[in-house]
Amino acid sequence: MSTIVFNNNSKTLGLLRVSQEQTNAINGPDYKKYIKILYLPAGYKLRVDFACYDTQQPTLFFISPNQYLELETAGEESGYFIFYNRDFYCIQIHDQEVACDGLLFNNIRNMPKVEVSEDEIPFLKHLFAEMTQEFQIDDSSLEEMVRTYLKQLLIRATRSWKRQHLNSLVTEQQNDLEFFRKFTRLVEEHYKTKHTVADYADSLCMAPKTITHKFNRLRLPQPNEVIKNRIILEAKRLLAHTSLTAKEIAYHLGYNDPAYFSRLFMTKTGESPSGFRTKFLS
Template identity: 90%
Template sequence: MSTTVFNNNLKTLGLLHVSQAQTDAINGPDYKQYIKILYLPAGYKLRVDFACYDTQQPTLFFISPNQYLELEKAGEESGYFIFYNRDFYCIQIHDQEVACDGLLFNNIRNMPKVEASEEEIAFLGGLFKEMIQEFQLKDSSLEEMVRTYLKQLLIRATRSLEKAAFG
């Protein structure tokens, strides 16, 4: 499993490829305490808390540390799994910049998921490639670059949700 993990001074962010082979690891106890973002192509089936989701198209899911997550079935294509802790990126602190707390995370009314448009699929594919390259560089600015990519992902997803909700 190709794992790219940043770990420094209690700050953690990781990026994994998701396929059937990783479902046990993702469903296991190792990632429970993290904030999670899943980007899953069509054909995935997952359970979050008491609801089941089947992806018909590439979809982003935003999962808080206290939520139950079970990846029941993987699709043909691999997806991405980002996990990070509040020390790496605290949405409450950065929320003024990103405005995603209560919308993407800690949304009690519904499970925040964003079905990606064609334009977003291209953007997200590029973003994940950039993140992986950044991990491979192992440069001193890795933490800040990866945080910037994470912030872009959160802003784009927030915009998509707001557009879907408010037109």
């Protein structure tokens, strides 16, 4: 199956089968600007930002436009690759429909993935087959039908993510789950200007200590670490993929004292910004 694409004004969604022959295209610049969903059977190896993943079973990966994707090795069985833009479907605008922002995307662990159980595989294969068939029909209702399949995929994956990554107590406490999502969305939106837990306390209408207690109950890293880790991740991306100097990156991330930022980077990574860039490029 070659790439099949829906385009209507500024709205785009495409689907293609994944095999070794498509890896160069997927890794290339054409898909960088899109939101991406990968369904990969066992035997695939990929890199997202600075982490490598090997699929031991069918797995869904959810990748934002600001993340760097490299599909290194394809397995024997072909997978699926969906790409779309926010004009086609924006999870922030339609948060009440799928409630996946902060879980599948913009997650504090930075790599939302969902391992697919045996009983879920038939549903996903059927969904991809129906989506493929819909493109072949090319009816006037194509856009809405394909969007419906996308929403089904996001909803099912969100349910699976919660089962796999949060303990049952948290999933039963809707307030805690919504706090988790809201905090991660706020960090993703403001990490360049808000660097401490206190900076987020006002937006969440709670004391910094209350945020820390909630994180402890959710069995998550300390909130201050979450904020700093997101800042350092962006610094790594800029060091690896741009020619900005460490001083320029410090200013870009909201630090008026580049020396302080370099010390923070050293503390979190064990190497200087220049050392990280040299190591990555070599």
